[in-house]
Amino acid sequence: MNKNNTSTTQTHTRRTFLTRFWLLLGLAALAELVWVAVSFVKPKKQKQTAATPSIITAGPVDSFDLGSVTAFPRGRFYLARLENGGFLALSRECTHLGCTVPWVEEENRFVCPCHASTFDIKGVVTNPPAPRPLDIFPVTIENDVVMVDVSEAVERKRFEVGQVVRGY
Amino acid sequence: MSSERPDIDHSNFLKRLWRSFTIAPLVPEDDRERKRTVLNTLVLHLHPPTVPMATIRYTHTWGLGGMGLVLFLLLASTGLLLMFTYEPAPGQAYGSILKLKGHFLFGKFVRNIHHWSANAFIVVALLHMLRVFFTGGHREPRQFNWILGLCLLLFVLFSNFTGYLLPWDQMAYWAITIMTSMLAYIPLAGNWLQEILRGGGEIGPATLVNFYTLHTTLLPILFVIFMPWHFWRVRKAGGVVLPKAEGGAGEDNPERVHTIPYLVVKEFAVALTLIAAIFLLSIFVNAPLQEMANPGMSPNPAKAPWYFLGFQELLMHFHPLFAVFVIPVLTGILMILLPYFRYGSDGIGTWFISKRGRRMAVISAAAAMIFTPGAVILDEYLIDLQKWLPGLPPEISNGLVPFVMLLAVVTGYYFYLKRKYESTKAEITQAVFIFLLTSFIVLTIIGVWFRGEGMKLVWPGG
Numbered sequence: 001m002n003k004n005n006t007s008t009t010q011t012h013t014r015r016t017f018l019t020r021f022w023l024l025l026g027l028a029a030l031a032e033l034v035w036v037a038v039s040f041v042k043p044k045k046q047k048q049t050a051a052t053p054s055i056i057t058a059g060p061v062d063s064f065d066l067g068s069v070t071a072f073p074r075g076r077f078y079l080a081r082l083e084n085g086g087f088l089a090l091s092r093e094c095t096h097l098g099c100t101v102p103w104v105e106e107e108n109r110f111v112c113p114c115h116a117s118t119f120d121i122k123g124v125v126t127n128p129p130a131p132r133p134l135d136i137f138p139v140t141i142e143n144d145v146v147m148v149d150v151s152e153a154v155e156r157k158r159f160e161v162g163q164v165v166r167g168y
Numbered sequence: 169m170s171s172e173r174p175d176i177d178h179s180n181f182l183k184r185l186w187r188s189f190t191i192a193p194l195v196p197e198d199d200r201e202r203k204r205t206v207l208n209t210l211v212l213h214l215h216p217p218t219v220p221m222a223t224i225r226y227t228h229t230w231g232l233g234g235m236g237l238v239l240f241l242l243l244a245s246t247g248l249l250l251m252f253t254y255e256p257a258p259g260q261a262y263g264s265i266l267k268l269k270g271h272f273l274f275g276k277f278v279r280n281i282h283h284w285s286a287n288a289f290i291v292v293a294l295l296h297m298l299r300v301f302f303t304g305g306h307r308e309p310r311q312f313n314w315i316l317g318l319c320l321l322l323f324v325l326f327s328n329f330t331g332y333l334l335p336w337d338q339m340a341y342w343a344i345t346i347m348t349s350m351l352a353y354i355p356l357a358g359n360w361l362q363e364i365l366r367g368g369g370e371i372g373p374a375t376l377v378n379f380y381t382l383h384t385t386l387l388p389i390l391f392v393i394f395m396p397w398h399f400w401r402v403r404k405a406g407g408v409v410l411p412k413a414e415g416g417a418g419e420d421n422p423e424r425v426h427t428i429p430y431l432v433v434k435e436f437a438v439a440l441t442l443i444a445a446i447f448l449l450s451i452f453v454n455a456p457l458q459e460m461a462n463p464g465m466s467p468n469p470a471k472a473p474w475y476f477l478g479f480q481e482l483l484m485h486f487h488p489l490f491a492v493f494v495i496p497v498l499t500g501i502l503m504i505l506l507p508y509f510r511y512g513s514d515g516i517g518t519w520f521i522s523k524r525g526r527r528m529a530v531i532s533a534a535a536a537m538i539f540t541p542g543a544v545i546l547d548e549y550l551i552d553l554q555k556w557l558p559g560l561p562p563e564i565s566n567g568l569v570p571f572v573m574l575l576a577v578v579t580g581y582y583f584y585l586k587r588k589y590e591s592t593k594a595e596i597t598q599a600v601f602i603f604l605l606t607s608f609i610v611l612t613i614i615g616v617w618f619r620g621e622g623m624k625l626v627w628p629g630g
Contacts, residue, residue: 038364041364041367041378042363042364042367073464076464092464096349096483096488097345097346097349097350097483097488098345098346098348098349099342099345099346099466099470100463100464100465100466101466102465102466112466113466113467113468113469113470113621113623114342114346114466114469114470114623115480115483115484115623116484116623116624128562128566129483129484129487129488129566131487131488131562131563
């Protein structure tokens with residue numbers, strides 16, 4: 001009886017071990033499958049960066065009026081010139097849910113058509129639900145010509161004076 | 169003539185070919201024989217040979233589950249036709265739809281059938297879920313089938329969502345932009361999920377290929393696996409839910425009739441009526457198609473498809489973290505747990521459980537119809553938590569704070585009901601469910617008809 005009992009436990013452990021081993025192998029195979037599937041749907045980054053130029057020449061500094069906003073559809077941004085003469089390149093994508101935000105000249109602000117968020121000329125939220133200011137692109141001014149690097153939008157939590165680029 | 173051998177088949181080749189293709193029919197002599205014959209037919213893989221008489225009454229189930237199957241078949245067959253003409257690339261997709269509408273025989277009609285069946289599928293699936301819930305069909309022993317049903321509902325919604333992008337018009341492009349942007353608000357995995365679904369940082373060729381593959385391959389396969397599973401569990405549970413009658417003819421011992429012809433005739437009647445209705449609608453009302461997608465210009469107002477407008481309305485009032493993650497996830501968990509509360513078997517199979525249950529249901533629906541529009545109007549014109557609580561991040565001031573307020577209202581309502589009516593757990597769960605459901609329906613109605621330009625509240629048509 002006793003002997004019998006030990007032998008059953010032994011087979012039992014061996015069987016349990018093998019079952020668990022198979023299970024482990026199965027899970028490993030599943031993980032590999034998921035990995036492969038994910039790599040298939042994952043974005044192919046190289047293609048995108050090669051297709052679009054990253055530096056856009058906006059134009060000479062003096063061609064932008066103080067307090068004006070100019071759209072650059074090719075670069076998907078707005079070039080805003082503040083009253084103090086500084087420049088900000090604002091992404092046209094609403095920070096709420098990605099709609100394209102038009103500049104409404106008469107109201108002097110950006111109004112999102114999707115969920116009624118509004119932003120002032122600095123891209124700061126004046127009416128929620130947008131959770132943060134419009135993203136910005138790095139601006140450089142060389143020989144009084146404004147250039148914008150549109151390769152990657154920069155997220156920001158709030159407006160800071162350091163974000164504004166001035167030519168002098 | 170007499171020289172013809174009786175053991176040789178003298179009919180012509182075609183007849184013999186046909187006979188070899190079909191199986192010689194068994195001719196049933198009596199009920200017993202008929203029973204055995206029908207057991208071997210395809211229909212009876214799904215249905216038992218006999219069903220309780222009370223379950224084939226049309227108003228017992230409204231035929232909603234069967235309608236779902238019919239719509240799936242309509243969608244699969246028209247979808248197959250559409251696949252022959254559609255080109256899943258941003259440059260060609262829109263043009264291929266125009267070509268389908270203009271140059272193919274019944275092209276417009278087939279597209280219309282697909283469109284209206286897809287929309288009807290959502291409505292039918294939701295109504296089916298409500299029918300099951302309000303007659304206690306989710307309770308023991310049918311809990312797991314409720315979960316299978318929830319999976320199917322998810323597939324219906326996801327199929328509609330993935331199909332929405334394919335025409336590549338303005339409506340499609342911006343609705344999908346909004347909805348995939350929502351994903352980014354999911355903590356930790358959000359950005360990753362969004363990139364996977366879009367196939368990149370923004371909506372483009374990769375997104376279209378992803379959506380096309382999900383819509384035409386993965387989701388249909390899931391349907392084909394889950395639907396028979398769902399039906400099989402209905403049969404395993406002994407058919408659809410029935411009230412326990414006092415006279416003994418209840419769920420355990422109901423009066424039964426033969427599935428063929430009594431049930432099958434009714435199923436065919438429902439199927440044919442539904443198909444006729446969808447065809448009529450498709451003749452007279454065209455599926456919408458706006459201008460080709462333009463990433464530079466969002467239409468005003470930009471709205472999600474109608475079945476997601478309840479969520480879009482939530483977005484107007486809560487920080488996206490709560491509107492697209494916390495509230496939907498909690499709702500989902502609650503829906504999964506719903507059949508596992510210990511209700512007992514009182515009122516199973518009876519609409520709204522009992523007389524008191526019915527009364528509480530009506531009161532809950534009315535309460536939600538007053539509370540929800542009131543809350544929406546207050547939040548639109550009066551409450552501005554982000555300004556009132558300037559020190560807090562928007563996740564708290566515009567998210568957690570109104571969410572806790574909402575929870576307080578629902579909890580308060582729960583305890584009010586508990587004190588006022590000494591009701592059972594099933595009745596009170598049902599009442600709270602109806603309160604939340606009606607609120608969501610009201611939000612959807614507001615989203616569809618009461619939101620105009622700039623998503624401001626407007627009077628419809630005014």
